[in-house]
Amino acid sequence: MQEDKENKLKICVVGLGYVGLPLAVEFGKLMPVVGFDINEKKVSELRQYYDASNEISEEELRKANITYTSNPELVKQTNFIIVAVPTPVTKAHVPDLKYVKSASEIIGKNLEKESIVVYESTVYPGVTEEKCIPILEKCSGMRCGVDFKVGYSPERINPGDKEHTINKIIKVVSGMDDESTNKIAEVYSKIITAGVFKAKSIKVAEAAKVIENIQRDLNIALVNELALIFYRLGISTKDVLDAASTKWNFHRYYPGLVGGHCIGVDPYYLTYKAQELGYNPEVILSGRNVNNFMPKHVVDIAIKNMIKAGKKVTNAKVVLMGLVFKEDVKDLRNSRAKDIIEELKSYNLNIIAYEPLLDNNDVEKHFGVKNYMFNEISNADCIIIINKHKIFADITLKDLLKISSSTPVLIDIKNMFEPEEAKNNGFIYISL
Numbered sequence: 451m452q453e454d455k456e457n458k459l460k461i462c463v464v465g466l467g468y469v470g471l472p473l474a475v476e477f478g479k480l481m482p483v484v485g486f487d488i489n490e491k492k493v494s495e496l497r498q499y500y501d502a503s504n505e506i507s508e509e510e511l512r513k514a515n516i517t518y519t520s521n522p523e524l525v526k527q528t529n530f531i532i533v534a535v536p537t538p539v540t541k542a543h544v545p546d547l548k549y550v551k552s553a554s555e556i557i558g559k560n561l562e563k564e565s566i567v568v569y570e571s572t573v574y575p576g577v578t579e580e581k582c583i584p585i586l587e588k589c590s591g592m593r594c595g596v597d598f599k600v601g602y603s604p605e606r607i608n609p610g611d612k613e614h615t616i617n618k619i620i621k622v623v624s625g626m627d628d629e630s631t632n633k634i635a636e637v638y639s640k641i642i643t644a645g646v647f648k649a650k651s652i653k654v655a656e657a658a659k660v661i662e663n664i665q666r667d668l669n670i671a672l673v674n675e676l677a678l679i680f681y682r683l684g685i686s687t688k689d690v691l692d693a694a695s696t697k698w699n700f701h702r703y704y705p706g707l708v709g710g711h712c713i714g715v716d717p718y719y720l721t722y723k724a725q726e727l728g729y730n731p732e733v734i735l736s737g738r739n740v741n742n743f744m745p746k747h748v749v750d751i752a753i754k755n756m757i758k759a760g761k762k763v764t765n766a767k768v769v770l771m772g773l774v775f776k777e778d779v780k781d782l783r784n785s786r787a788k789d790i791i792e793e794l795k796s797y798n799l800n801i802i803a804y805e806p807l808l809d810n811n812d813v814e815k816h817f818g819v820k821n822y823m824f825n826e827i828s829n830a831d832c833i834i835i836i837n838k839h840k841i842f843a844d845i846t847l848k849d850l851l852k853i854s855s856s857t858p859v860l861i862d863i864k865n866m867f868e869p870e871e872a873k874n875n876g877f878i879y880i881s882l
Contacts, residue, residue, distance in 0.1 A: 461477050462485075462532070466493075481515065484525065499512050526560045528565070535549040536711065537719070545719050557589075566598065568600070571605070574656065575720075586598070599627070601631065603655065620647055622649050659716075671708075671738070673705050681882075688865055710775040721738075746793055748882075759831075766832065769833045771804045772805055772838070773813060774808065788816070802819055803819050804827060807841075832860075847872055860877040862879065
């Protein structure tokens, strides 16, 4: 492998998902990079310049000098290893560190002296030093701080965001000492034009990452709770927000479903650690509870308004538009659409989906419903718009009427349509 002539830097990115792949590509534009992933199908696709997530174009992939591999021995050829693997939670909302531990084992078995290992995966404060370093030491037979060093640099990737790209987001970096911190900052500065921020310690960097999403989760939880109240008052949340937003210091958030692999997951990492330390984080957990309740609220609205429309609920046809966790992103992880479907199934409804971003087999496998083209749908009693995809922009209320039965219920979670116009077209219209 060729080396960076300036400092013999040889980079490996472990985990080529939404976080790791953009990193590998940016570094790969400057120097040879090893991109490692245990998913052989993904590796094979990337070798053909195809990113199944549609986050990185073929053109961008071709610009990068990356050796894609599932062979861990290639890690030995590198000395700056970035770990960007998933850190989900279990069904009981307990942090699941199996991927970051497995990655640490693979790296440890293939670690060269004087290497730096930088973790980007979201964790609670202490994981890098208390969980990862012991695994690296055990598997490598070397001593951290003597034979190799470790750091942490929290990822800030926003899937689907073409404005806040990786190079335009300030990068927080941290190392186990000043020397490693400075080296990590130097390396990331090669691709981050927005600059780097040196955190005081690895734990500070870990904590900074997790609270970024906790703050957003709580803000959404507040407006979701307001939406629950305003629904009972019979007033529009959007109308209230429009009025309140005229004040200069009012921060506007929108009600909705909180899914994905960050906002709906990361808070549990800090709450787990807090409870381990003997403190019950009531505010954070209350916010999570409110946001987790929203799918049930959506279903309650659907059932009550179908009854109001005089429809027989059993076997009524419900169409869900958009199943992924976020607009225009082919990511179904932790999508709250699945919770809506499970809740709807308890009423013996006929549930179908219109999700053009996903393969039909993936929809059926993950969500347990069939996926249809829009023009294949007919006699819908209730339509629930979960995502406001760009591909939905040309759909009109008259188009929705064509696929509906009489007096259809339209639940517009993302406010695609004007309420009065929808009602004038014969819909029973509800938004959050």
